[in-house]
Amino acid sequence: MKQDIILAGVGGQGILSIAFVLDIAALREGLQFKQAEVHGMAQRGGAVQSHLRLADDKIYSDLIPRGQADIILGVEPLETIRYLDYLHPQGIIVSSRNPYINIPDYPPLEKILATISQFPRVKLIDSLSLARQAGSLLTQNMVLLGAASPYLIIGEIHLKEAINQLFAAKGEGIVAMNIKAFELGREIVGQDD
Amino acid sequence: MKKDVLLGDEAVALAAFQAGLTAAFSYPGTPASEIMEYLIRLARSEGGFKAAWCVNEKVAYEEALGVSFAGQRALVSMKHVGLNVAADPFMNSALTKIIGGLVVVVADDPSMHSSQNEQDSRYYAHFARIFCLEPSNHQETYEMTRQAFDLSEKYHLPVLLRLVTRLSHSRSEVISRDKRAPNPLQRGEWSDWTLLPANARRRFTELLNIQKDLLEESERSPFNRLSLSSSNSRLGIIASGIGYNYVLENINSLDHQPSVLKISTYPLPFNLIRQLVEAVEEILIVEEGYPFIEERLRGLFGLPGKKIRGKLSGDLPLTGELTPDTVRTALGLEPFSHHELKDKHLASRPPQLCQGCPHHDTFIALKEVLKDYPQATVFSDIGCYTLGALPPLSAIDTCVCMGASVSMAKGGAEAGIFPSIAVIGDSTFTHSGMTPLLDAATANVNMTVIIVDNAVVAMTGGQPTYATGDRLVQICAGLGVAKEHIRQIVPLPKNKEKNMAVMREEIEYPGTSVIISTRECIQEVKKRAKRR
Ligand SMILES: Cc1ncc(C[n+]2csc(CCOP(=O)(O)OP(=O)(O)O)c2C)c(N)n1
Ligand code: SF4
Numbered sequence: 073m074k075q076d077i078i079l080a081g082v083g084g085q086g087i088l089s090i091a092f093v094l095d096i097a098a099l100r101e102g103l104q105f106k107q108a109e110v111h112g113m114a115q116r117g118g119a120v121q122s123h124l125r126l127a128d129d130k131i132y133s134d135l136i137p138r139g140q141a142d143i144i145l146g147v148e149p150l151e152t153i154r155y156l157d158y159l160h161p162q163g164i165i166v167s168s169r170n171p172y173i174n175i176p177d178y179p180p181l182e183k184i185l186a187t188i189s190q191f192p193r194v195k196l197i198d199s200l201s202l203a204r205q206a207g208s209l210l211t212q213n214m215v216l217l218g219a220a221s222p223y224l225i226i227g228e229i230h231l232k233e234a235i236n237q238l239f240a241a242k243g244e245g246i247v248a249m250n251i252k253a254f255e256l257g258r259e260i261v262g263q264d265d
Numbered sequence: 266m267k268k269d270v271l272l273g274d275e276a277v278a279l280a281a282f283q284a285g286l287t288a289a290f291s292y293p294g295t296p297a298s299e300i301m302e303y304l305i306r307l308a309r310s311e312g313g314f315k316a317a318w319c320v321n322e323k324v325a326y327e328e329a330l331g332v333s334f335a336g337q338r339a340l341v342s343m344k345h346v347g348l349n350v351a352a353d354p355f356m357n358s359a360l361t362k363i364i365g366g367l368v369v370v371v372a373d374d375p376s377m378h379s380s381q382n383e384q385d386s387r388y389y390a391h392f393a394r395i396f397c398l399e400p401s402n403h404q405e406t407y408e409m410t411r412q413a414f415d416l417s418e419k420y421h422l423p424v425l426l427r428l429v430t431r432l433s434h435s436r437s438e439v440i441s442r443d444k445r446a447p448n449p450l451q452r453g454e455w456s457d458w459t460l461l462p463a464n465a466r467r468r469f470t471e472l473l474n475i476q477k478d479l480l481e482e483s484e485r486s487p488f489n490r491l492s493l494s495s496s497n498s499r500l501g502i503i504a505s506g507i508g509y510n511y512v513l514e515n516i517n518s519l520d521h522q523p524s525v526l527k528i529s530t531y532p533l534p535f536n537l538i539r540q541l542v543e544a545v546e547e548i549l550i551v552e553e554g555y556p557f558i559e560e561r562l563r564g565l566f567g568l569p570g571k572k573i574r575g576k577l578s579g580d581l582p583l584t585g586e587l588t589p590d591t592v593r594t595a596l597g598l599e600p601f602s603h604h605e606l607k608d609k610h611l612a613s614r615p616p617q618l619c620q621g622c623p624h625h626d627t628f629i630a631l632k633e634v635l636k637d638y639p640q641a642t643v644f645s646d647i648g649c650y651t652l653g654a655l656p657p658l659s660a661i662d663t664c665v666c667m668g669a670s671v672s673m674a675k676g677g678a679e680a681g682i683f684p685s686i687a688v689i690g691d692s693t694f695t696h697s698g699m700t701p702l703l704d705a706a707t708a709n710v711n712m713t714v715i716i717v718d719n720a721v722v723a724m725t726g727g728q729p730t731y732a733t734g735d736r737l738v739q740i741c742a743g744l745g746v747a748k749e750h751i752r753q754i755v756p757l758p759k760n761k762e763k764n765m766a767v768m769r770e771e772i773e774y775p776g777t778s779v780i781i782s783t784r785e786c787i788q789e790v791k792k793r794a795k796r797r
Contacts, residue, residue, distance in 0.1 A: 082614065083616070091436075095270055095436055096270070099270060099438070104437075104438065105436075105437060105438075106435055106436070106437045107435060107436040107437070108431055108434065108435040108436075109434055109435070109436065110378065110434070116616035116617060116618070116619060116649070116652070117614075117616060117617045117619065118614050118615055118616035118617070119613070119614040131437075132510040132511070132513040132514040133510045133511050133513075133514040133589040134431050134432070134435040134507065134510065135431065135588055135589055136589070137514070137588075137589040137590050137593065137601055138590050138600065138601060138603045139600070139601035139602055139603025139604075140601055140603075150611070150612065150614070151614075153606075153608075153611065154606075154611060156604050156606060157603050157604050157605065157606050158603070159603070159604060160601075161602060161603075161604075174614070174617065175612055175613075175614055177612045178612055179608075179611075179612055187607075187608075191604075
């Protein structure tokens, strides 16, 4: 059993928080994992990406080969399409449909969404309004993690425990808000495939 | 035994602590910074050792060397280019008689994710003729760091541990062991540590004599592994460091398992390599960084009757980091089927100065002033302000290495450039900008240094800086810059006109002037607000 996940987004969108939750949850699930992340230069409003590999057996490469990602989890649609070459032909895309525009040549959004939609298994999420509903726009990352959660080889309980662990130091209110965001994302995709 | 989830960098830190560390020193630099960050946290929570940021890598190295002279264990960590700065103590410490284990951790950055170059630190270990360890995964990183201290004490030499970005910044599980006690104080001998020619010649001979022992150590290292295949006498693979992972990732797709030699220690294990070479017709070398092993295996004339493949043959790219895909192709396997990105020129999202960054305001004012000077040249340096190179600011002309802005501005001015401006951050200034300013001020060269002082080492994640505000004024005055030409400004939109006037005045002053532009980094302001 293995699962390879590409996490993508813009510096500041909480990509590494998603990675942290997945790492902790994977441990609780008894899985091995390797997670390569980008630090430094790329974090200042630039593109951020992380390769996360889960397995019940030894994992060798820290990087996912092209065409082998089971899931692309994108917190921003332009960042999602940057890594489409990593997607397995049967892989699934869980992506925000809300652009983060901090560059002058941001392509037309319809074009980006159309590119994503041509893949067979796609969940485009209005993460912005769900995050707003959860109580803070900063929870978009947890909305998307929730939306991806039905497809993960990690149980919901372990994911929620890990979210708890990540935000515990910031107080109960913050934990509750992030759990709420996670649940909203999970509900919206349903269990349809 | 305990299990932790750690970055590769953090595995080094934990292992060093548990190996009985007395002190660790570093200067920030991606991808090595997390080693010291973790050590500082450990020193706070566990105590019993010192962990400190230093003013630059040379100083960090020499402080570690002092600890070793006192018989105790020391770690010094840095990014690859940091070793250029520390190269002098590094090369010379190989001639001293190390007492307390001295481990030099250098994190290389193939693909230049956050660096000016992708130099390969294995050449440095070779150059100094010391032992080098190159882990391939997290657990090995932990084990090798612990062993590095033992090897250093056994051979009385510094030991270099080479990391690369993908290991430094990858997270996985690490099982750790008990901590041992630090060494007691024991001073080195005069004759082993005073490198006067008579002593140095004797010590160098000693270093040369010990090479055969290092080689033997490497031959029997448990971190090297040779598996000879009975079913494939054609292909043999030599894989080092994380290159080994990419080989294992793909090797099961081959019809016949090739022979594989994993190399993790240097000097290169000669006999293991010979066994592999004798068993096969063709050797593929998979190594992260420069073709270090491949160059040695080829020599000048190659290996008669054997085909050697790797980076020099074009089977793997000579630049950038390895990937599971490039190694797959080199193994002769078809790539996995994947979607081809149609839009190769997808709008890129480069890093940018944050909204409200003080550097932005300094650059806006400077650019406007320099409009009146067609020859104006802004020699710049390394830090967040280097992002001022990108549009829409496009405000700097150079960025080479730490401190070069000030020295290049002096050279440029002497060659006739006017105005010759240096733009340098507070941390970069104390790292290597002070000495060239002493040079410039002594000759009173016609140039203006702008210290963009955001009171922190921002680029690498907010480490503490050594001098900000008035302290910088004192330093510049001490270096000989005329007091009335050390000016302080606050880079804010509302001060733009005032700041431009100061810049004009100092540019027009025909000697060495300094403008210290001080306002705290926005990210630090935010962090402080959060803590409150
Ligand atoms: C020799 C060397 N050491 C370390 C680095 C990594 N590095 C790049 S920028 C930087 C810090 C710059 O700090 P500062 O000059 O204060 O500028 P800021 O980023 O705060 O604007 C460091 C440590 C490097 N490139 N070269
Ligand atoms: S981190 Fe600080 S110095 Fe760097 S760009 Fe942001 S505000 Fe400017």
